[in-house]
Amino acid sequence: MATWVSNGADTGGSGGYSPGTQSVQYLITNFASSGDVVTLPSGTFTWTTGVNVANAGGNLSITIQGNGYTPNTSTGNNPTGTTQGCGASPGAPTLFTVVSYAGGQNANPGGGFEAINSTGLPTTGKLFRITGINFTGITSSLYNYIAFGGSSSSDQFRIDNCLIDGGSGQKVLLLIYGNTISGVVDHCTFAGGGASEMAHNFGAGAGQIGGWTNDITPGGSQMIFYEDCIFQQTGYTSLTGQGGCSALQSYYGAQTVVRNCLLNFCQVDQHGTQGNIAARWWEFYNNTLFIPNTNSGNTSFYAIRGGSGVVYNNNVTGQTSAGFGISCNLYTDDTSSNTTYGTAPNFGPGAGIFKAGATQGPFSSPAYLWNNATVGVSTQIGSGGWNPSPILLNQNYYVSGSQPSSMLICEKASQTPGVTTYSYAPYTYPHPLTGLSTSPGSGLTAAADASIVKYTVGVVSGAYTVPTNLFLALFSTQFTNGAKAGATEWTTSSDPAYARTVMGANPTASWTIAAYASGTGVAFKNTNGIAAPTVTTNNQTCYSLGFCLASTVGVTDIQLYIDMPNNSALIIDIGYFVYLPALTGAIFTTE
Amino acid sequence: MAAGSGFTAAADASITRTLVGVTSGAYTTPSTNGMYAACYSTQFTAAAKAGATEWATASDGSYARQQMGVSTAFGWSIAAYVNSTGVVWSNSNTITVPAVTLNNQTLFALGWVDVVTLGSGNINFFFDLTTSVSVNIGSSVVLSGSTGAVFTTY
Numbered sequence: 001m002a003t004w005v006s007n008g009a010d011t012g013g014s015g016g017y018s019p020g021t022q023s024v025q026y027l028i029t030n031f032a033s034s035g036d037v038v039t040l041p042s043g044t045f046t047w048t049t050g051v052n053v054a055n056a057g058g059n060l061s062i063t064i065q066g067n068g069y070t071p072n073t074s075t076g077n078n079p080t081g082t083t084q085g086c087g088a089s090p091g092a093p094t095l096f097t098v099v100s101y102a103g104g105q106n107a108n109p110g111g112g113f114e115a116i117n118s119t120g121l122p123t124t125g126k127l128f129r130i131t132g133i134n135f136t137g138i139t140s141s142l143y144n145y146i147a148f149g150g151s152s153s154s155d156q157f158r159i160d161n162c163l164i165d166g167g168s169g170q171k172v173l174l175l176i177y178g179n180t181i182s183g184v185v186d187h188c189t190f191a192g193g194g195a196s197e198m199a200h201n202f203g204a205g206a207g208q209i210g211g212w213t214n215d216i217t218p219g220g221s222q223m224i225f226y227e228d229c230i231f232q233q234t235g236y237t238s239l240t241g242q243g244g245c246s247a248l249q250s251y252y253g254a255q256t257v258v259r260n261c262l263l264n265f266c267q268v269d270q271h272g273t274q275g276n277i278a279a280r281w282w283e284f285y286n287n288t289l290f291i292p293n294t295n296s297g298n299t300s301f302y303a304i305r306g307g308s309g310v311v312y313n314n315n316v317t318g319q320t321s322a323g324f325g326i327s328c329n330l331y332t333d334d335t336s337s338n339t340t341y342g343t344a345p346n347f348g349p350g351a352g353i354f355k356a357g358a359t360q361g362p363f364s365s366p367a368y369l370w371n372n373a374t375v376g377v378s379t380q381i382g383s384g385g386w387n388p389s390p391i392l393l394n395q396n397y398y399v400s401g402s403q404p405s406s407m408l409i410c411e412k413a414s415q416t417p418g419v420t421t422y423s424y425a426p427y428t429y430p431h432p433l434t435g436l437s438t439s440p441g442s443g444l445t446a447a448a449d450a451s452i453v454k455y456t457v458g459v460v461s462g463a464y465t466v467p468t469n470l471f472l473a474l475f476s477t478q479f480t481n482g483a484k485a486g487a488t489e490w491t492t493s494s495d496p497a498y499a500r501t502v503m504g505a506n507p508t509a510s511w512t513i514a515a516y517a518s519g520t521g522v523a524f525k526n527t528n529g530i531a532a533p534t535v536t537t538n539n540q541t542c543y544s545l546g547f548c549l550a551s552t553v554g555v556t557d558i559q560l561y562i563d564m565p566n567n568s569a570l571i572i573d574i575g576y577f578v579y580l581p582a583l584t585g586a587i588f589t590t591e
Numbered sequence: 592m593a594a595g596s597g598f599t600a601a602a603d604a605s606i607t608r609t610l611v612g613v614t615s616g617a618y619t620t621p622s623t624n625g626m627y628a629a630c631y632s633t634q635f636t637a638a639a640k641a642g643a644t645e646w647a648t649a650s651d652g653s654y655a656r657q658q659m660g661v662s663t664a665f666g667w668s669i670a671a672y673v674n675s676t677g678v679v680w681s682n683s684n685t686i687t688v689p690a691v692t693l694n695n696q697t698l699f700a701l702g703w704v705d706v707v708t709l710g711s712g713n714i715n716f717f718f719d720l721t722t723s724v725s726v727n728i729g730s731s732v733v734l735s736g737s738t739g740a741v742f743t744t745y
Contacts, residue, residue, distance in 0.1 A: 458621035507612030518638035
């Protein structure tokens, strides 16, 4: 893996590689291979052409990495305590990569233009990733900031830690197409005005029915995941309902998961057959739905016009007591002329897989909704004006206080409507592509766990080596709570100034160790402030801290670790450094 | 009262000091075969991890702490670290406490100590029983090899 340092521009450059002087496109075109990283510095860069992630060797799966993104302060309408999106960069300095996109002639498979595009992920087994960029300035609903897709099931994608700001007016900011790719959008903040559709999941693509003929496994990985993101409608002051502002729209057999997100006065729309082919499968859970106090009308947070899936554990905050309806809206917008895919064009809600030679039933695979506090369920006939079958409770959909132990399903060719059942379980959280732990941890590493046991009982071989000093080390990935090992330490090739930092003059002075306390154990913390060297050359990401036996960088002798809480990372820009305050910087307990 | 097991409170503190290199009050690693099983008539509470009452020769004239691993150095089997389990360690060999004499005894916890003399040394680990067991005159406490007392670090 190589890292190519750009000057932040979209185009321009000449000659051999010269770090920091050539554009993103120039580095991609001339030097990058799949698996590489192209970085952008802090600053504001106006792009008028955009970047195509391909070169003479074909499309690439690379990482385009900015220098950070701005906090979530743009609208002033946010509920309190909602920092899971851009708030994932606590303490970051005011140095960000801002790509102000003015549009340009970068071919878009969706029909417009975009700042970053790929016409298809190659089959390299690499990750396509965009991270740490503040996208702003989009000027037309014909543009997207990011568009990519394809048919590769080998490569996957991750869009993370970005601010994707559409400003005012209707925009589509992110476009993902292809029904066999999978990946995750996480820790991003989307902002859109008016009837924006901030993200589009295009599934199998315009006019394609293929997304309705493949097998689907509920809780599986072969979906587009949005998690730990904020979607916010901008510019509203007093509205009746959320005004059709959509966090995302899914089409053409798309399979979508939205979880642990904040929907700030905007909806998740699963498009129906009104001029299109409906979304196929959806899983919406553990989301927070926010209504501002200025609202004075009914609000639909889930507008589901096709397909099937599960909606559960969603909750509403903000104005919840004014008597306005807050709903998950299930409705059909099939049209009477839409018979291309059978005599009864019933894409649901509550419809399952299309089987060759079989008549598609209108409720072959019902949807299930449970434990959605204060979120009602409404049904209606959509704007298509044709109602082949009413949307009925206990037919097209089921509502309950808790998850049913057995649910009907017909999402695979082998399944039978009204007969086959399943027990749903969600996909692993956080998504494995985020590299984040399912539960950030701290304490002894796995190696230290084993060696200290030997030391404790007197076994000499492999016993713990009592240190004369411990050294602070920094890591760009987490120790997983289960494995308690495997984090990636910073390197001097990326940050030449990086070094492990000794704790105090001697161990006794370095640690403050309390007496054992019931329910707490023995709390021990660093006595003095510990300052790591100032970052040079490249910005760094700090996901974990470790305390090691030796001062040598890269030696696997980590005894104690502490992951950053809430799966968050610190972005340490050039000129800044990691500092652990005295007595509060790192606290361990043995309980 | 909840039954617990693992390090005693004192060992928790001393091992922490060893872990970070503090010498004062640090854990004293035992010598070969330098750990002994002891019997207790009360539990170590799960929270306090201290305070259990050891059997006494005044009540059971034959009672004595039992050395671990007479034929095997150290007397412990220690597995590698496993996700969601931790490090599992158990006594390798069977440990047999002398048959009870004088009075019936109650066994509610076991402890591992670093000296053979009753009332002395440090109790490093403990293992509460969920319910107490009556050990009558003529009967013995026996810890089976490898399964008698299993600890994990998770």
